[in-house]
Amino acid sequence: MYGPIGAKGQRDLVLAFAEQEILCLGIEGTAHTLGIGIVSSRGRILADMKDSLIPPPGKGIHPREASQHHSLVAGRVLRRTLDEAGIKPKDLSLIAFSQGPGLGPCLRTVATAARALATFLKVPLIGVNHIVAHIEMGKLGTGAKDPLILMLSGGTTQILALAEGRYRVFGETLDITIANCFDVFAREVGLYDPKTPWPGPVFDEVASKGKNYIPLPYTVKGMDLQFSGLLTATLRKYREGRHRLEDLCYSLQETALAMVTEVAERALAHTGKQEILLTGGFARNKRLQSMLASMASEHGARLHVVQGDFATDNGAMIAWTGLLAYGSGIRTEIEESLVKPRWRVDQVPVTWAET
Numbered sequence: 001m002y003g004p005i006g007a008k009g010q011r012d013l014v015l016a017f018a019e020q021e022i023l024c025l026g027i028e029g030t031a032h033t034l035g036i037g038i039v040s041s042r043g044r045i046l047a048d049m050k051d052s053l054i055p056p057p058g059k060g061i062h063p064r065e066a067s068q069h070h071s072l073v074a075g076r077v078l079r080r081t082l083d084e085a086g087i088k089p090k091d092l093s094l095i096a097f098s099q100g101p102g103l104g105p106c107l108r109t110v111a112t113a114a115r116a117l118a119t120f121l122k123v124p125l126i127g128v129n130h131i132v133a134h135i136e137m138g139k140l141g142t143g144a145k146d147p148l149i150l151m152l153s154g155g156t157t158q159i160l161a162l163a164e165g166r167y168r169v170f171g172e173t174l175d176i177t178i179a180n181c182f183d184v185f186a187r188e189v190g191l192y193d194p195k196t197p198w199p200g201p202v203f204d205e206v207a208s209k210g211k212n213y214i215p216l217p218y219t220v221k222g223m224d225l226q227f228s229g230l231l232t233a234t235l236r237k238y239r240e241g242r243h244r245l246e247d248l249c250y251s252l253q254e255t256a257l258a259m260v261t262e263v264a265e266r267a268l269a270h271t272g273k274q275e276i277l278l279t280g281g282f283a284r285n286k287r288l289q290s291m292l293a294s295m296a297s298e299h300g301a302r303l304h305v306v307q308g309d310f311a312t313d314n315g316a317m318i319a320w321t322g323l324l325a326y327g328s329g330i331r332t333e334i335e336e337s338l339v340k341p342r343w344r345v346d347q348v349p350v351t352w353a354e355t
């Protein structure tokens with residue numbers, strides 16, 4: 001049991017529709033991780049279990065293999081989640097699932113499991129947008145109310161803010177994500193950690209040992225970003241063999257993070273927000289946290305960082321967002337529960353938030 005956490009405003013909103021505390025089970029499975037969480041309408045996280053596919057050294061995730069992984073482990077993860085929460089399936093009032101965006105085969109596996117559970121238990125089903133879920137989980141855990149949002153994960157690099165009932169995109173990558181830029185570089189140079197699906201954390205560690213800055217291309221276009229030229233240039237320098245790997249990781253990291261911080265600073269000035277929320281798996285990057293903290297303090301804004309285990313994909317974020325949507329009257333009928341691999345965050349009406 002993790003106990004009640006977070007954003008009072010959101011909890012009040014949920015309480016307004018449920019006098020009684022209800023429980024939602026959320027299933028996440030857009031990419032490498034199959035996660036199942038159980039959350040209450042008061043924001044209590046009763047359980048959050050996950051099992052991630054770890055690809056072999058130098059390799060990324062193959063969609064079909066990831067979906068096979070999810071179907072193999074789903075039963076076991078479900079059992080562990082119910083045991084951890086200490087509840088029976090009949091105690092659940094709602095099933096939520098990650099409907100998109102994500103890898104098609106993985107999404108279909110999760111949707112099938114969610115439909116089966118909701119039908120068997122005779123409870124409503126809610127399809128949740130994965131990016132919205134990363135944001136709502138960040139808000140719940142940190143208490144951020146109306147922040148500028150940096151949503152940085154394996155598949156997403158976006159700077160957003162809530163405006164007129166949607167999370168609007170103020171800036172984003174035009175090509176690969178920053179997390180992907182670091183992961184691909186790390187894989188190409190042989191950095192590997194058998195404990196995680198990606199080399200992001202080990203890249204972070206090596207970069208922290210670098211001392212000499214090597215100039216690299218810096219590409220900000222208005223409010224948008226590009227990382228593929230930076231990746232190619234850094235790989236070329238690595239292959240020339242004239243620089244220490246630590247210095248190359250350090251220089252790549254400093255350059256890319258400065259680009260993100262520049263766009264975030266401009267978005268902060270433009271929107272006049274008082275808070276910044278950093279969410280998604282890449283939020284764990286320590287150097288980014290410190291760069292954003294100094295930028296925020298220069299502007300008198302407060303930086304909130306999503307809590308550790310809830311940064312990367314998890315089932316609790318799907319359950320919590322399912323509850324928020326349910327509380328504002330949203331339901332997903334079985335016929336409407338087809339997966340949406342390209343579902344953009346700004347297509348989702350945020351019916352539970354005040355703007």
Ligand SMILES: Nc1ncnc2c1ncn2[C@@H]1O[C@H](COP(=O)(O)OP(=O)(O)OP(=O)(O)O)[C@@H](O)[C@H]1O
Nearest residue numbers: 153154155156179198200201281282284285312313
């Ligand atoms: N400790 C860490 N330091 C730096 N980066 C990290 C750390 N932990 C995870 N990451 C990075 O976070 C990313 C994974 O995040 P997440 O699980 O949220 O992404 P995703 O689900 O693949 O993408 P999306 O949410 O856009 O679909 C990877 O690129 C990984 O390298």
Ligand SMILES: [Mg+2]
Nearest residue numbers: 134153312313
């Ligand atoms: Mg994610």
